[in-house]
Amino acid sequence: MQVLSFTLDLVGSIELDAHLAGEASALGSAEVDRSAQGALVALALERFDGLEDLLRGRLRDLPDGRSGLWSGERLFELLRRERVLERRRARAVAVAAKQASEAYGLAVLNLLDRIRAEARSLRHEIGPRIAALGDAAARLEEFDARLWRARQRFTSGLYARITPEIVRQYALRLEQAVCRLPRKPGREDVAAWTAPDEWLVRLHSDVSRVVLAVLARERETLLGLLDSVVAEAGATAVAAATEEGEHG
Numbered sequence: 001m002q003v004l005s006f007t008l009d010l011v012g013s014i015e016l017d018a019h020l021a022g023e024a025s026a027l028g029s030a031e032v033d034r035s036a037q038g039a040l041v042a043l044a045l046e047r048f049d050g051l052e053d054l055l056r057g058r059l060r061d062l063p064d065g066r067s068g069l070w071s072g073e074r075l076f077e078l079l080r081r082e083r084v085l086e087r088r089r090a091r092a093v094a095v096a097a098k099q100a101s102e103a104y105g106l107a108v109l110n111l112l113d114r115i116r117a118e119a120r121s122l123r124h125e126i127g128p129r130i131a132a133l134g135d136a137a138a139r140l141e142e143f144d145a146r147l148w149r150a151r152q153r154f155t156s157g158l159y160a161r162i163t164p165e166i167v168r169q170y171a172l173r174l175e176q177a178v179c180r181l182p183r184k185p186g187r188e189d190v191a192a193w194t195a196p197d198e199w200l201v202r203l204h205s206d207v208s209r210v211v212l213a214v215l216a217r218e219r220e221t222l223l224g225l226l227d228s229v230v231a232e233a234g235a236t237a238v239a240a241a242t243e244e245g246e247h248g
Contacts, residue, residue: 036133040126041226048219051118055215058111059208062104072191075100075174084178085185093175101170109163111211116159119218123148126222130229137229144225151221159214166207173199 079085082096127145131138177199181189193200 105167
């Protein structure tokens with residue numbers, strides 16, 4: 001499933017960001033206000049933790065029928081309305097699959113857009129506050145800002161592929177599940193799709209992993225910058241103490 005490859009791409013990008021952030025920490029040499037930097041780390045963690053709680057709640061809500069991963073009852077009604085259960089014609093199956101998959105895809109897209117919007121807003125908010133910590137922090141922030149803009153070209157293309165692939169997978173799996181139904185299916189046959197080992201739950205589990213991987217990438221990107229500021233502050237403090245000792 002290509003969705004899982006997206007997850008691996010995202011995890012790989014987290015490792016790349018950490019490597020680049022480590023290189024960025026070598027820039028600059030001025031003193032940084034570590035208590036102020038600590039406040040920025042606390043702010044970032046609070047925002048991302050709150051966003052993660054929100055996302056996990058929304059992901060839990062998706063299967064109950066309010067968003068896009070419809071309950072067995074709603075899927076049964078959709079299939080019955082489109083006369084899929086009685087005729088099993090390819091066109092009717094495709095129409096029903098399109099309706100269900102696009103509704104689910106839209107719900108997931110809203111979650112991904114929320115992550116990117118929140119991360120972008122937080123980055124813009126703390127950028128000037130990092131730069132105000134001192135010359136070293138300002139240089140780090142400027143370097144990271146250029147890196148962040150370049151990274152958007154990669155992530156925009158990656159994110160643009162996620163939702164269409166989810167929609168495609170949902171529609172494909174629904175069509176396959178319809179083909180496996182008995183000749184005269186009842187509500188209980190469609191409801192069985194929501195069992196833990198069935199396609200509907202497995203798909204949603206995969207999608208949840210992807211959404212949380214997107215969040216993890218945004219979190220690690222920003223925290224990597226803040227970790228670089230901390231590292232620079234520590235190196236500067238050690239250098240200053242050593243110099244003072246030599247002259248003492």
